[in-house]
Amino acid sequence: MTKEIIKIEDLKREFTMGTETVHALRGISFTIKEGEFVTIMGSSGSGKSTMLNILGCLDQPTSGIYEIDGVSVKDLNRNELATIRNEKIGFIFQSYNLLARTSAIENVELPLLYNSKVNSEARRERAIKALEMVGLGDRLHHTPSQLSGGQQQRVAIARSLVNNPVMILADEATGNLDTRTSYEIMSLFQELNKQGITITFVTHEPDIATFSSRTIVLKDGDIMQDYKNDNVQSAAEELAKLPKQDD
Amino acid sequence: MRLLNVFKIATKAIVLNKTRTLLTMLGIIIGVASVIAMLAIGEGSKESIRTTISAMGSNMITVKAGSDTRGGVRQEASVMESLTLSDFQAIKKQSTLLSYSTPVVEGKGQVINGSNNWPSSIYGVNPEYLSIKVVDLQSGSMFTDAEVQTASKVALIGQTVVDNVFPDGQEPVGQMIRFNNIPFKVIGVLEEKGENTFGQDQDDVVIAPYTTVQKRILAIDHLNQIIASAVSEEEAPNVVIEVSNILREQHKLADSEEDDFHVRSMEELISTFSSTSEMLTILLVAVASISLLIGGIGIMNIMYVSVKERTKEIGLRMAVGAKGADILMQFLIEAILISITGGVLGVLLGLGATVFIEKFLNWPTSVAMYSIVISFAVCAVTGIFFGWYPARKASALDPITALRYE
Structure with missing residues (x-):
């Protein structure tokens, strides 16, 4: 049996807005196993962002169980959550969130700066390796302003890979990209997934879900659908089908 | 190890904002330079008074007849024959x-x-x-x-x-x-x-x-x-x-x-004259300290702006695993580096100004080692004091809010 990376049981998250209580998540249960490529879908207000914050250990559930890589997140303090984020999760954001005027390699090194177990030589080595994995081995010293949107997102992916996380957590990672570039990014995700990396992808675009192996659809804080995708499409093939770009 | 990394991050932020950092430092530079120059002028005039009096014999003791009353008439001391x-x-x-x-x-x-x-x-x-x-x-x-x-x-x-x-x-x-x-x-x-x-x-x-x-x-x-x-x-x-x-x-x-006599030492004379120039020194230093304080407020202001401006960056750092303490240290080190670098430049400028005053205005000056030590210490304290609140604010940010901040 493959290892369970994420285990969620009857997870609830409530927000108090004045006198009213908003139920953002109303008792959700699911597990994600190692090597899965899961998309979490839902329209705005479905609890998708709340789910993402909890999965990313940026937020704590009101009740229920959330375990990541065997560690129960409940009752962890701010600093312990930071360590979990540092060692177990790789974040990818819609707007890349790279540090401006800072080279690609330094951006990728960032998570390792907060990990005292990694010394500066290992840090550099791992950053170079991660950038090579996303195909930017020749752009180590470019700053974000010298890179295209797709390249910037690749830097961000390299950054998420550098700490060898148990799961990559992507938030609308293709939302700011055109169709061609987003297919390129998706094919990169599929490649990484083939190498055994677990990926959780939060999105509201249905066609992104066709590239993943499993889809969880949220609505009003509940799971509406949770299905295996038997017919996973290859982003690389879709990319080939697109009309040739005028150069 | 980890602190060293945070130190590197802070230095980088300073280097990336050279002009702004320099302008922020200016308050500190002027403050420190004026404290040092003012104290040098004060010490210089005190020393010159001391030298003139010493030339008359600084360990000299003078005994004179004191005034007395004779038959109810107060007499001048000089006519006394006691x-x-x-x-x-x-x-x-x-x-x-x-x-x-x-x-x-x-x-x-x-x-x-x-x-x-x-x-x-x-x-x-x-x-x-x-x-x-x-x-x-x-x-x-x-x-x-x-x-x-x-x-x-x-x-x-x-x-x-x-x-x-x-x-x-x-x-x-x-x-x-x-x-x-x-x-x-x-x-x-x-x-x-x-x-x-x-x-x-x-x-x-x-x-x-x-x-x-x-x-x-x-x-x-x-x-x-x-x-x-x-x-x-x-x-x-x-x-x-x-x-x-x-x-x-x-x-x-x-x-x-x-x-019925007076015994006086030159020491008393020296202190009488020194106290006048000491008073002046205190006033000058007070004025200079105010500019140092304003410099400190300048640092605080720029640190607040910096925290606000880099809210998203702070959110990202937290998302990838920076603890509150890391963020606190980053901004605190940045503030301290600004104030200490400002302090060093201020000391240099102050020494330069002192040389200038001595050479071109012919005022006696004397740079006291303690003035350098004190203004330097004040700088470090200023950095910590005025850097603390903005840094604290940055470290207390909620990563989710910070990440969504535009």
Whole structure:
């Protein structure tokens, strides 16, 4: 049996807005196993962002169980959550969130700066390796302003890979990209997934879900659908089908 | 290791914002530079006062007769005749902290040499006078104790007297002059000392044995002053006490009676004059400190802006695993680096300004090591103090809100 990376049981998250209580998540249960490529879908207000914050250990559930890589997140303090984020999760954001005027390699090194177990030589080595994995081995010293949107997102992916996380957590990672570039990014995700990396992808675009192996659809804080995708499409093939770009 | 990384991050942020950092530092730079320059000017003037007074003999003790009441009439101190030769002998015998001492009688009169004459003052002293006043001889020699004993009519004269009664450039030593019609043989010329701090010409003097002056010129047997020098400057206050006690005993004063004499040390004079310039220094430093404070507020302001501007960056750092303490340290180190670099530049500018003031304005200056240490410490404290709140604010940010911040 493959290892369970994420285990969620009857997870609830409530927000108090004045006198009213908003139920953002109303008792959700699911597990994600190692090597899965899961998309979490839902329209705005479905609890998708709340789910993402909890999965990313940026937020704590009101009740229920959330375990990541065997560690129960409940009752962890701010600093312990930071360590979990540092060692177990790789974040990818819609707007890349790279540090401006800072080279690609330094951006990728960032998570390792907060990990005292990694010394500066290992840090550099791992950053170079991660950038090579996303195909930017020749752009180590470019700053974000010298890179295209797709390249910037690749830097961000390299950054998420550098700490060898148990799961990559992507938030609308293709939302700011055109169709061609987003297919390129998706094919990169599929490649990484083939190498055994677990990926959780939060999105509201249905066609992104066709590239993943499993889809969880949220609505009003509940799971509406949770299905295996038997017919996973290859982003690389879709990319080939697109009309040739005028150069 | 981890702290080193945070340090690197902070340095990088400073390097990326060179102009802004430099402008932020400016307040600190000007503050520190002015504190150092002001203190240097203050110390310089204090030192110059001390040097002039020291030239008069910094461990000198002066005893004068005090004022008294005679038949209900208050008398001026100078007419008192209470200080006597036996007082001097008692002090000389009993005091343990004096290296030299001399009785002093003084009078005014006309110095005459042939057809030239000049009004001057005559001081009757013993041979130790030169050591107390720190005066050397230009030519000739000092009279001896034997000459004092016999009340010889010998005298030493200052340069001003020489210039006025020997206008032809004659060698004065060996010549005869008259002081109030009493003939004196000139046996030496005093080294030129110029004017003292109070504008008195120190070269306009005639020095003779006190016995001669007492008997032949003033016809008195009391003394005007006793001057002495303490073994060291530090002992001067103790000498004042010791001499007072000896004199009280000599004058058989009951405990209830006030001193009928005054004992003064130069130290008192120095502190009187220093306190004026010290007051000035305090005012200058106060003004300079205000600019340092404003510099600190400048840092705080820019750190707040920086935290606000980099909210998203802070969110990202937290998302990838930075703890609150890491963020706190990052901004704190940044603030401290700004203030300390500003401090270093300020010290350099202050030293430069001091050199400039000394060279081009000819004001005496003296850079005190403590002023550098203090302003440097103040800088570091300023950085911590004014950097703390913005840094605290940054570290307390919620990563989710910070990440969504636009």
